[in-house]
Amino acid sequence: MFYNKIKTLVPQNLKAFIRNPLLNTKLKRAYRYDYQKYLKFGRNRFESSPVKLIGQIILLYHVIEKGLTMPETRLGFGKQRIIRLCDLCLKYRDKYGLDDDQVTHAIQVILEYNDFHKRNNFKLDKSVIECIDHILDFANQIEPSQQIEVTREDYFKHTFDSFQLFSNSRSSIRNFTQQNIPIEELEQALELARNTPSACNRQSWRTYIFSDHERIKRILDAQGGNNGFGHLTNKLIVITGEMGLFGGIAERYQVYIDGGMYAMNLLYALHYNQIAACILNCSHTPEKDELLRNICGIKDSENFIAMIACGIPPERFKIAISRRYERSDTNNIID
Ligand SMILES: Cc1cc2nc3c(=O)[nH]c(=O)nc-3n(C[C@H](O)[C@H](O)[C@H](O)COP(=O)(O)O)c2cc1C
The missing domain is CATH 3.40.109.10 (NADH Oxidase)
Structure with a gap:
């Protein structure tokens, strides 16, 4: 009651003057809270988890999918990305097995990339072939994906x-x-x-x-x-x-x-x-x-x-x- 009375007596700009530094401090605290969470749980640190690994795998396979569906696909595209994608799929398989649909799909995309270049008689770089061969070693039950055509x-x-x-x-x-x-x-x-x-x-x-x-x-x-x-x-x-x-x-x-x-x-x-x-x-x-x-x-x-x-x-x-x-x-x- 007394507090409310005092509040009505304080001029608006004085209220804003008091509230602003308080808001600044609270906002900084809130952003620090977000920052700490993002730093800890986002894919920002070196340690990996299944989810963080899958995040990277999806990012990479999607770039390859996009490359395969471009108006004019450039043969041999995405060399470094396909190598990295193969590496990450192998890493995931070694650590967590092959039970994730997104990882299976990534492997299917790698196989589609391989088939696409074979069909177009394009000889992939030796380093790319080596990585894909590692995938082929265990993926003989997996069918290549086929990007949609409409x-x-x-x-x-x-x-x-x-x-x-x-x-x-x-x-x-x-x-x-x-x-x-x-x-x-x-x-x-x-x-x-x-x-x-x-x-x-x-x-x-x-x-x-x-x-x-x-x-x-x-x-x-x-x-x-x-x-x-x-x-x-x-x-x-x-x-x-x-x-x-x-x-x-x-x-x-x-x-x-x-x-x-x-x-x-x-x-x-x-x-x-x-x-x-x-x-x-x-x-x-x-x-x-x-x-x-x-x-x-x-x-x-x-x-x-x-x-x-x-x-x-x-x-x-x-x-x-x-x-x-x-x-x-x-x-x-x-x-
Ligand atoms: C916030 C946002 C940003 C995106 N940025 C890109 C982009 O920069 N380049 C691109 O080719 N696609 C981009 N996409 C499209 C996604 O790749 C696409 O939505 C996703 O793969 C799902 O496919 P769909 O939209 O065909 O359902 C973005 C999508 C969202 C929602």
Whole structure:
């Protein structure tokens, strides 16, 4: 009672003056808490665990999958990566056995990489052959994977079907024709994506749509995760989140959560409008973040969430498998 009375007598700016240093201290403590957890549990230290090893294996096999599905696959691509991938699969097998679907899939991708080069009469480097031979020694029961190949018609055939068919038919597409996407079609997708839920309806997402090829090239060169297909992008959507809508300790990551939800919803909205898309990473080092801010011209108060390369796919194209875990591997039903 007495405290409340005193509180009403203290001027607003004095309250802010007292609260701010307190907020600074609490925020630093919260970020230190996050930092310690990320340092300890993230894949940052030398010691390995099954999960950390699998994280590396997935990263590597996915790069190989992407290489196999590029508009023009470069023969002999990913030499260092395939060697590392073979090494990690062997390491995993020696330490933990071969009971993980993602590791099995990695081996299947290695075998597909091998078959692909054989089919194209390309002699792989000796060091690569040696590593693959180590895998072949024990993987004789495992079949090579086969990246997906579809027609444009098939890819979009479920866009007006049930959510189950629709959702299962969306994939990241990394192959576009020169056909222009009319801005009105993108606007329809943006209109639909407005229905994204957000924390207390604050709708922190913002987008920047780029059409100019020179500008797109500069942005994508800096982004760096679009080799072999980025140059085909017709429209680039940069998604950011406005930090000014959030405050305090508890909301320090809200901008990313709401932005991530928006990004997924926009991917579905693009698919619904038969626009092929590949979402691209924007989790960068501070140096790259600054560089991208300068090129994209986003507001200082906004954070990058992701970017989406958009285009119209060709008549026939390939899609990376991106194998999913079984439901029971990632979901915990608590009685
Ligand atoms: C936040 C985020 C960042 C991504 N960054 C890239 C990227 O930089 N380059 C790329 O080719 N794919 C990128 N992807 C696409 C993933 O590789 C893809 O979503 C994943 O393999 C699942 O495949 P799907 O989208 O076909 O279902 C990213 C996906 C997400 C969600």
